[in-house]
Amino acid sequence: MNQLDFPILSLMMGLPMLAAIICLFLNAQAARWLALATTLALFVLGIVLWANYDIGGPQWQYVERSDLFGNFAWALGIDGISMMLIMLTVFLMPICIGASWESIQTRVGEYMAAFLFMEVLMIGVFAAQDIFLFYILFEAGLIPMYLIIGIWGGANRIYASYKFFLYTLLGSVVMLIAMLWMVQDAGTSDIPTLLNYDFAPEAQTWLWLAFFASFAVKMPMWPVHTWLPDAHVQAPTAGSVILAGVLLKMGGYGFLRFSLPMFPEASEQFIWLVFGLSMVAVIYTSLVALVQQDMKKLIAYSSVAHMAIVTLGLFAFNRQGIEGAVIVMLSHGLVSGALFLCVGVIYDRLHTREIDRYGGLAINMPKYAILFLLFTMASIGLPGTSGFVGEFLSLIGLYEVNSWVTLVATTGIILGAGYMLYLYRRVAFGELVHEDVKAMPDLSAREMALLAPIAAAVMWMGVYPESFMAPIRGDVGALVARIDRAAPEGDAHLKMGEAKAVAKDHAEGEAH
Amino acid sequence: MGIGNSLWLVSPEIFLSISSLVLLMVAAWGGDKSARLVTILSAAALFGASTLLMSLAHMPEFKGGVFAFDGQYRMDAFGSSAKFLIYIAAIVSLMIAPRFFQAGGKYRAEYPILILFACIGMGMMVSATDMMTLYIGLELNSLSAYVLASFIRTDVRSSEAGLKYFVLGALASGMLLFGISLVYGFAGSTSFAVIGDTLSGDLSTGPLIGLVLVLSGLAFKISAVPFHMWTPDVYEGAPTPVSAFFASAPKVAAVALTARVIIDAFGGQTSAWQQIIVFVALASIILGAVAAIGQQNIKRLLAYSSINNVGFLLIGLATGTAAGISAMMFYLAIYVAMTLGSFICVLEMRDKDGRPLESLSSLAGLSQTRPGLAAAFAVFMFSLAGIPPLFGFWGKFLVFDAAVAAGMLPLAVIGIAASVIGAFYYIKVVKIIYFDDPAGEIVSTGHKTENILIAVMALFVSPLGYLAIPFVAPITAAAAASLF
Numbered sequence: 001m002n003q004l005d006f007p008i009l010s011l012m013m014g015l016p017m018l019a020a021i022i023c024l025f026l027n028a029q030a031a032r033w034l035a036l037a038t039t040l041a042l043f044v045l046g047i048v049l050w051a052n053y054d055i056g057g058p059q060w061q062y063v064e065r066s067d068l069f070g071n072f073a074w075a076l077g078i079d080g081i082s083m084m085l086i087m088l089t090v091f092l093m094p095i096c097i098g099a100s101w102e103s104i105q106t107r108v109g110e111y112m113a114a115f116l117f118m119e120v121l122m123i124g125v126f127a128a129q130d131i132f133l134f135y136i137l138f139e140a141g142l143i144p145m146y147l148i149i150g151i152w153g154g155a156n157r158i159y160a161s162y163k164f165f166l167y168t169l170l171g172s173v174v175m176l177i178a179m180l181w182m183v184q185d186a187g188t189s190d191i192p193t194l195l196n197y198d199f200a201p202e203a204q205t206w207l208w209l210a211f212f213a214s215f216a217v218k219m220p221m222w223p224v225h226t227w228l229p230d231a232h233v234q235a236p237t238a239g240s241v242i243l244a245g246v247l248l249k250m251g252g253y254g255f256l257r258f259s260l261p262m263f264p265e266a267s268e269q270f271i272w273l274v275f276g277l278s279m280v281a282v283i284y285t286s287l288v289a290l291v292q293q294d295m296k297k298l299i300a301y302s303s304v305a306h307m308a309i310v311t312l313g314l315f316a317f318n319r320q321g322i323e324g325a326v327i328v329m330l331s332h333g334l335v336s337g338a339l340f341l342c343v344g345v346i347y348d349r350l351h352t353r354e355i356d357r358y359g360g361l362a363i364n365m366p367k368y369a370i371l372f373l374l375f376t377m378a379s380i381g382l383p384g385t386s387g388f389v390g391e392f393l394s395l396i397g398l399y400e401v402n403s404w405v406t407l408v409a410t411t412g413i414i415l416g417a418g419y420m421l422y423l424y425r426r427v428a429f430g431e432l433v434h435e436d437v438k439a440m441p442d443l444s445a446r447e448m449a450l451l452a453p454i455a456a457a458v459m460w461m462g463v464y465p466e467s468f469m470a471p472i473r474g475d476v477g478a479l480v481a482r483i484d485r486a487a488p489e490g491d492a493h494l495k496m497g498e499a500k501a502v503a504k505d506h507a508e509g510e511a512h
Numbered sequence: 513m514g515i516g517n518s519l520w521l522v523s524p525e526i527f528l529s530i531s532s533l534v535l536l537m538v539a540a541w542g543g544d545k546s547a548r549l550v551t552i553l554s555a556a557a558l559f560g561a562s563t564l565l566m567s568l569a570h571m572p573e574f575k576g577g578v579f580a581f582d583g584q585y586r587m588d589a590f591g592s593s594a595k596f597l598i599y600i601a602a603i604v605s606l607m608i609a610p611r612f613f614q615a616g617g618k619y620r621a622e623y624p625i626l627i628l629f630a631c632i633g634m635g636m637m638v639s640a641t642d643m644m645t646l647y648i649g650l651e652l653n654s655l656s657a658y659v660l661a662s663f664i665r666t667d668v669r670s671s672e673a674g675l676k677y678f679v680l681g682a683l684a685s686g687m688l689l690f691g692i693s694l695v696y697g698f699a700g701s702t703s704f705a706v707i708g709d710t711l712s713g714d715l716s717t718g719p720l721i722g723l724v725l726v727l728s729g730l731a732f733k734i735s736a737v738p739f740h741m742w743t744p745d746v747y748e749g750a751p752t753p754v755s756a757f758f759a760s761a762p763k764v765a766a767v768a769l770t771a772r773v774i775i776d777a778f779g780g781q782t783s784a785w786q787q788i789i790v791f792v793a794l795a796s797i798i799l800g801a802v803a804a805i806g807q808q809n810i811k812r813l814l815a816y817s818s819i820n821n822v823g824f825l826l827i828g829l830a831t832g833t834a835a836g837i838s839a840m841m842f843y844l845a846i847y848v849a850m851t852l853g854s855f856i857c858v859l860e861m862r863d864k865d866g867r868p869l870e871s872l873s874s875l876a877g878l879s880q881t882r883p884g885l886a887a888a889f890a891v892f893m894f895s896l897a898g899i900p901p902l903f904g905f906w907g908k909f910l911v912f913d914a915a916v917a918a919g920m921l922p923l924a925v926i927g928i929a930a931s932v933i934g935a936f937y938y939i940k941v942v943k944i945i946y947f948d949d950p951a952g953e954i955v956s957t958g959h960k961t962e963n964i965l966i967a968v969m970a971l972f973v974s975p976l977g978y979l980a981i982p983f984v985a986p987i988t989a990a991a992a993a994s995l996f
Contacts, residue, residue: 024883070981071913107880132909136900143894146939150947158947165939166932169899173928176909180916180924 004052007064009076009127012045012090013120020116028108032101035112039093039119046090053083055470059478060129060192072132072189080471081256081326082126085249088333089122091457092245096238098450099341103237103348104152111152114144115238122246126253131179131189138250139172145239145247153234160227160234167227171217178210182262194262195482201265208266211259212273219251221274221311222281225304232300233353237344240296244303245337249329252310256322260314261479264486267315271488274315275405281308282412289419295343295353298423299336302379305412306332312409313394317487321397322476323469328390330468331378331461335387338375338454342368345447346427349440355423360432365442369428371451376424378458380417386461400490518580521587523568524561524595525635531557532628539621547621548610554624555606558631562599565592577994583703584642588994591639593841593987594768597848598634601760602627604852607961608859609753613664615866623663627757630656634765641776643692643702646769650688650733653762654681660757661750673749680732680742688729694722695777704776712780723778727788730773733766736826737795740819744807747815752868755811756855759818760848767822767844771829771837775995782832789830790923796823797927801934809870810858813937814851817896820934821847824898827927828911836914838992842984843907846895846973850904853969854892860885860966862956869953872941877950885958888970890942895973897938898931903977 019038023031054061063077078086096115104111121141128134142165150161183189186197199207217224228248232240260267282305289301306328313325345368346361347353362369378385381392391413399406432438443451461468519526535550535557542549568574569592577588606624613619629652636649658681662674696702698719699710711719732739747755778785800820807813825847828840860882861869879886895904908931915924972980 068982069978070985071909110879110883136905139899139905140901143899146942147946150943158943161943161947162936162939166936169935170929170932173932174925177912177916177921177924177928180909180913181921184913184917 004048004062007076008045008049009062009078009123010064010074012042012049012086012123013076013127015045016042016116016119016123020113020120023109023113023116026109028105031109031112032097035097035116036094038116039090039097042119042123043090043094046087049078049083050087050471053080053471055080056474059475062127063129065129073130075129075133075190076124076127077129077192078127079475080473081253081475083471084326084330084468085126085246085253086123088249088330089119089126089246091453092241092333092337093119095337095341095450095454096241098446099241099344100236100238101446103344107151111148114148115242118144118148118242122242122250125250129191131183131191131194134191135172135176135179138254139169141247141250142168145243148239149231149235152236152239155234156230157234160230163227164231167224168217171224172214174210175214178207182207191257195257197262199263204263204266205269208259208263208270211254211263212270215251215254215259216277217251218254219248219307219311220304221251221277221308222284222304223277225281225285228304229297229300232303232340233294233296237340237347240340240344241337244299244340245333248303248307249333252307252314252325252329255311255314256326256479261482264483267483268317268486268488271315274311275402278308278311279405279408281305282312282409283415286412286415286419290415290422292419293355295355295423295427296340297353298355298419299339299343302416302419303332303336305416306336306379308412309391309394309409312398312405313390316394316397316401317480317483318397318400319476319480320393320400322479323472324390324393324395324397326390326472326476327386327461327465327468328394331386331390331458334454334458334461335375335378335385338371338451338458339379341447341450341454342372342375345443345451346440350436355426357434358427358437359430359434360428360437361440362428363432364438364440367443367448371443371455372428373424374455374458376420378462380420381413384459384462386458386465388462389465401488402491404491515581518585521568521574521578521580522585522639524564525632527564528557528561528628528632528635531560532625532632535621535628536625539625542621544618544620547619547623550621551606551610551624554628555603557628558599558603558606561631562596565595565599568592579641583705584645585636585639586641587639589987590768590772590837590841590991590994591635593991594638594764594844595635597764597845598631598638598761601757601764601848601852602631604856604965605753605757605761607965608756608856611959611961612751612753612859612868615862615868620663623660626656626660626663630660630757630762634761637765638768638772640769640772641704643696643704643707643777646773647685647689647692650769651685653765654685654733657681657758657762660754661746663754664751667749667751669749670751673746676742676749677746684729684732684739687725687732691722691725691727691729695719695726698722704773707777708779711778715781715784720784723781723784724788726773727770727785727792730766730770731792734763734770734822734825735815735819736792736822737799737819738792740796740799743819744803744812744815747818748809748811748870752811752855752859755814756852756859759814759851759855763818763822764844764848767825767829767840771840772995774829775832775837779832786830786832789826790920793823793826793830794923794926794930796820796826797930798823798933801930801937804934804937805940807937808872810861810872810875810941811870813872813941814854814858817854817934817938818851821851821896824908824911824927824931827915827923830923831914831918831920833914833918834989834992834996835917836911836992837995838985838988839907839910839914841988841991842910845984845988846903846907846977849969849972850892850895853888853966853973854896856962856966856969857885857889857892860956860958860962861954863953864955866956872944874951874953875941875944876948877952878945878954880950881952881954882958884963885966886945888966889945891970891974893938893941897935899935901975901978903973903975906978906981
């Protein structure tokens, strides 16, 4: 069946499902421990997955399939890209549970059940090998997220939860019609087969648009990003972490898994659209982030800007761009998750997210200030952190296609440095003017245990990204080979000169 | 085909007729004291009829479907599976009734008997292959339904519901009958098969008007827009078990009947009926979604929800293909479970004196006072909205799949986009149940029968329902195949 002779992916979905049901019947403390134990067990299973992953082996590994449902199958299997995203999920989940340990005091059992159910769905989305199974799991995420925002969210949670639900639902339903058409046309709902099926170019246009409607909302791309700041601000800390860390990646994963390989011609045809929207997003949302007074909103807008770098990299149609985009997704998952946790830490103390209420935290919360600085720098893309690797690669890939777009995107990164440093200055530096801020204790052991692993992962990805790039290299290669026939001609018309070659080697040396 | 064989083919109906007449005698002599006994025996009779039905359906000589009474009636997989659903819905409506009626006064033995009569009528409807059989079945069902709607005579709303239903129903029957007479005039026969053979090629104005009137009369029975106006009033006014019954069994019967009329009698006139059904389907989906948003009464809301769902059912019918009919039958099965489940949840909404509550606001914070009931309610709402992974999604999936396969892409796209509008009010109910502070109005602890029924329905529409696909899909496929 697979290298473990064991349906490990089904186990990774079944275990949290079971735990979620049990959590509903437990008291608060027992539910917390059960959720933590389950998510940690899944993290261990994730490591088993990674350790046994055969780099350079078959494209799809840990494949399992049973035709349970007539029209579609319970088909799971992962390639390197899915595996890295699953790793991101199982890594962030115990941290989410830990982040909710003290801040969630009402209806704890239901809360933990919702998170565990969320984990089932996220793993399932990345592992699904049947297009309808993918759709069901992709859409099902709406229900627990709706409940998480609506029950445990902030003051304006009802509006945010409606907006989140209806926005993403509207984006996705048309995709279902497109999937139905595709399966009729190709005669199979098996994703690996569909990946190599050539749809007629005229049909691709419509199919691409239908998928785009869904993934652009999920991503989110400008101008359909407006649900994100609302959802982030109102969601509880752990909800924001999972939203920014994993759920947004489903949009990028969708482009990577469906739009690009299944509709290469249409992807090329709409490159202007993606580039145009992404350019606006990079500049506009960065500027919006600059003037935010609410910390969570600021980070939410920065997410939109970072996701625009992902779409730019993906639609560069070349190896650097796509590998870079995947690394940005992973890096952003860690960094934005960590930033939301950082906000959560001080929110738990002062119960406000207003930036002006803080200031001078470096004086009384030095440990916090150091970690917050690290994640700020990673978000900016400082070399040595994970942010640099992904953004650098994406932009290199993009530069091969269009130097003007790259110019705009790079400007966005400068703006990113602007709003993040400005945020950090206002929160951590300056004098301690507020009495209540002065009284805030530094990180507790629990909070340290939440942030330290992310910090380690961010540094690891920044210093030795090869660990993360090795599993995805083959899959990106296959993707590039698949879409190469539609790849746009670059505007730079680069000629391999002596000096260029040295510069390129240098770049790769640094990236690996 | 001899008369004996014909009688054997309609044995479920005969069995039900005899049972209901005998039980009527029991009720007449036993009075209302016998109400509970009559209810149990009625449920047993329905169960017996289901068994007869199954054994008939499984006989090899009846596999492809057989005509009885010289083409008046047809015993086939389509009719049998529809009848099976109807009987199940009726049994559930019987199980939930006694406690409801006793809380508000006296339970009367006529209730189960009227349900039985309605079931006989519905059985005739789904098996009818002749306009006359159709009409008789329809009227038998309708007349029972009018009485059921006004079953609590002392309640003004109930009487009003009965009256409204009767007046509008009579109007619809009139339209239907007029349509039938026009079609008969041009085709020279009331038999579906003969009509189908005679009315070929371009329709002249006369039979076209006949077709439109027949469809209008049927649209009234399935409460499709623009003949839906009675639905919210009747569902709101009728006693809740009766509303549950109306939303399930007669809907199955009327939808199945419409499918048979369209495929058998007007199968050659696709272009004539298809545009009507497409319009009715989309109008029902959109109106059912938009009009429900402002509702404050949960029963009215569920009435609009049923209009909305009928729209999706009709998308399956609009394709006119076997896949579409099969999808429609599957959707019906899921719909019956969802809608019965929701209505039983409504039944559980009682205040401390046992009086039924119907306003949406009384549901506030139910998740904290009755977590199990709240979860079931949320499951039904998300399922009615068609959100995966709940099983309600599967019904929509199948009808849209059929529409796409039939090349009706605009219909599919508009229909599914409109389903998002509908999602709004379903999640609003969930919001009231889960996000709002407890209103503390619903204090009843629930009743064992009701709780078990809710649990069964909720399990069926939960993701576990997907495991049922390999068992249900062949049945619906066979049902659809027997029409063509």
